[in-house]
Amino acid sequence: xxxxxxxxxxxxxxxxYGGGEKIAGGPIYDLSRVKSIIHDGKGLTLWTKDCVSxxxxxxxxxxxxxxxxxQLRDGDYIDSEWCENGRGAYAACDxxxxxxxxxxxxxxxxxxxxxxxxxxxxxxGTMVLTISCxx
Numbered sequence: 001x002x003x004x005x006x007x008x009x010x011x012x013x014x015x016x017y018g019g020g021e022k023i024a025g026g027p028i029y030d031l032s033r034v035k036s037i038i039h040d041g042k043g044l045t046l047w048t049k050d051c052v053s054x055x056x057x058x059x060x061x062x063x064x065x066x067x068x069x070x071q072l073r074d075g076d077y078i079d080s081e082w083c084e085n086g087r088g089a090y091a092a093c094d095x096x097x098x099x100x101x102x103x104x105x106x107x108x109x110x111x112x113x114x115x116x117x118x119x120x121x122x123x124x125g126t127m128v129l130t131i132s133c134x135x
Contacts, residue, residue: 009122022079023080027074028080028094038069039070043128044069046133048085055133057134068098069130071098072117077095079095091120091131093119095117097115098114100112116134
């Protein structure tokens, strides 16, 4: 029997083979609750090495990720799935895609930039664990 360390508050199912498995019936987390957890500029952690790297490549800080999540709408939801952090811990995550109008210096104009963000709420309900954040 495989034992998983699950760090997200969602616990209706569990991963069976190590992450990437879709979770039906999502979204798992109420988006307004996610926003309330991170609203004061706290309550967000970049939970995977890939997420830390992606955010760094964007030239962003945690506050920029918070700003992105605060812009999400229910209609931006994609799906839910189990994710592993590379250290044996698993989180049930919701994935969202958002297009944001931004000034692109190299193009000398505003363009729609697509962002993908995936997150979970921790077991205590006090932290949003960000698994992915990239273009």
